[in-house]
Amino acid sequence: xxxxxxxxxxxxxxxxxxxxxxxxxxxxxxxxxxxxxxxxxxxxxxxxxxxxxxxxxxxxxxxxxxxxxxxxxxxxxxxxxxxxxxxxxxxxxxxxxxxxxxxxxxxxx
Numbered sequence: 860x861x862x863x864x865x866x867x868x869x870x871x872x873x874x875x876x877x878x879x880x881x882x883x884x885x886x887x888x889x890x891x892x893x894x895x896x897x898x899x900x901x902x903x904x905x906x907x908x909x910x911x912x913x914x915x916x917x918x919x920x921x922x923x924x925x926x927x928x929x930x931x932x933x934x935x936x937x938x939x940x941x942x943x944x945x946x947x948x949x950x951x952x953x954x955x956x957x958x959x960x961x962x963x964x965x966x967x968x
Contacts, residue, residue, distance in 0.1 A: 883914070908968060909944060909951045918943040918955065918962070925952065933961040 865872030880887045891904060916938075924934055925947040938957050942965070945955045953967035 885911075908954070908966065912942070912944050912954060915942050915944050915954075917946060919946045919949065920952075922947065928952070928955065928962070928964055929967060931964055933963050935960055936962050938962075 861872045861874045878887075885906070891899065891901075918936070918938070920928060920934070928934060928945065929952075936957055937960060940958050941956070943955050943957060943962070945952045945962075951968060954965040955962045956965050957963075
């Protein structure tokens with residue numbers, strides 16, 4: 860963005876500092892300073908990977924496909940390309956990416 864603004868102004872530019880105040884549903888107001896970590900019950904503040912990706916579609920795979928998925932085999936699914944939360948028997952397994960109808964393992968928990 861800085862480069863685009865500078866270009867339109869006929870000059871050069873750079874960004875000295877950037878502070879993200881919100882990413883998706885996570886707001887900086889909910890953040891914790893490192894110095895305060897020992898003063899609070901951190902277990903109530905942790906965010907799971909499953910929650911971070913809660914906006915992504917859920918894909919429940921069978922026991923047989925789970926074994927293949929965990930071993931890195933690409934599986935065929937008639938779904939749109941994108942990142943999916945992968946479950947087996949409604950237990951969160953991790954994340955998978957579908958590209959051209961093929962599901963590939965991304966992150967396994």
